[in-house]
Amino acid sequence: MIPANDTVPTIEVQSLRKLYDDYLAVDGVSFSLSKGQICGLVGPNGAGKTTTMRCLAGLIRATDGVLTVAGCRVASGGANADAIELKRRLAYVPDDPPLFDDLSVQQHLDFIGRLYRVDDHAAKSDELLNRFDLTKKRHAGATTLSRGMRQKLAIACAYLYDPDVLLLDEPLTGLDPPGIRVLLASIRERAMAGATVIISSHLLAMIEDVCTHLLVMQDGQVDYFGAASDLRANFPETKSLEAAYFAMTERSPIVTFPSGSDMPTFGVVS
Numbered sequence: 001m002i003p004a005n006d007t008v009p010t011i012e013v014q015s016l017r018k019l020y021d022d023y024l025a026v027d028g029v030s031f032s033l034s035k036g037q038i039c040g041l042v043g044p045n046g047a048g049k050t051t052t053m054r055c056l057a058g059l060i061r062a063t064d065g066v067l068t069v070a071g072c073r074v075a076s077g078g079a080n081a082d083a084i085e086l087k088r089r090l091a092y093v094p095d096d097p098p099l100f101d102d103l104s105v106q107q108h109l110d111f112i113g114r115l116y117r118v119d120d121h122a123a124k125s126d127e128l129l130n131r132f133d134l135t136k137k138r139h140a141g142a143t144t145l146s147r148g149m150r151q152k153l154a155i156a157c158a159y160l161y162d163p164d165v166l167l168l169d170e171p172l173t174g175l176d177p178p179g180i181r182v183l184l185a186s187i188r189e190r191a192m193a194g195a196t197v198i199i200s201s202h203l204l205a206m207i208e209d210v211c212t213h214l215l216v217m218q219d220g221q222v223d224y225f226g227a228a229s230d231l232r233a234n235f236p237e238t239k240s241l242e243a244a245y246f247a248m249t250e251r252s253p254i255v256t257f258p259s260g261s262d263m264p265t266f267g268v269v270s
């Protein structure tokens, strides 16, 4: 374990590569995020977003690279020495969350609460059920839930143990407009309380208000990583982060590396 220290980035990724057999899905991705930052992860289908998140979560093993998440080293190649601690400090919510078919909504939260030894998990569960409009489904079985409800339950389970790092893969999929509003507000609150959040989405316009940072991927590589405000500042004529993103992709984006660092920052060839 790496000692906790607020000056150390919560997520640090250096030269991540992931091969599926001989297919290079992620090719030299580097970025870092600190406490309280919310990073929108965007890019076309097949860009490598989910693969990157799954490597960060330790669900699949990176082929190469140095990954540190919430003070835990996430191994590429050999054994993952901090695997248990990583599970305690991180939550990964996939776009189609695997739930337990035999458990009700309430039983999911009870199970997670006990597994993670959450103090007062019953009260916290009630609060989360209420917040995500699931109270009336408390005793419903997981298989009877709608897609959006499954998504909300998975997010509630993730929130229950207050992870330091939240990786949300397409969390808006299936949510109704009030559900989206609640989710985005809750993400902002989590970040204000010190969590680091990565949220992948094809709908940048929907998430841009909460994003402090943006990571744009294409063909397994980083097209842009940096503060959302920096991207906006590069395109002052644009009125939104999404518009700045489109303006960037319509011009010729390049990635620059400040001297002494392999962390990409943004540069544009006019």
Ligand SMILES: Nc1ncnc2c1ncn2[C@@H]1O[C@H](COP(=O)(O)OP(=O)(O)OP(=O)(O)O)[C@@H](O)[C@H]1O
Residues within 6 Å of the ligand: 020, 023, 025, 043, 044, 045, 046, 047, 048, 049, 050, 051, 052
């Ligand atoms: N298990 C796997 N085996 C082989 N190739 C895979 C595997 N998983 C993903 N890939 C490939 O890796 C590339 C990146 O996939 P990934 O799911 O990370 O993209 P993504 O950016 O999340 O896409 P989307 O926006 O469609 O969800 C794609 O070309 C995909 O076909």
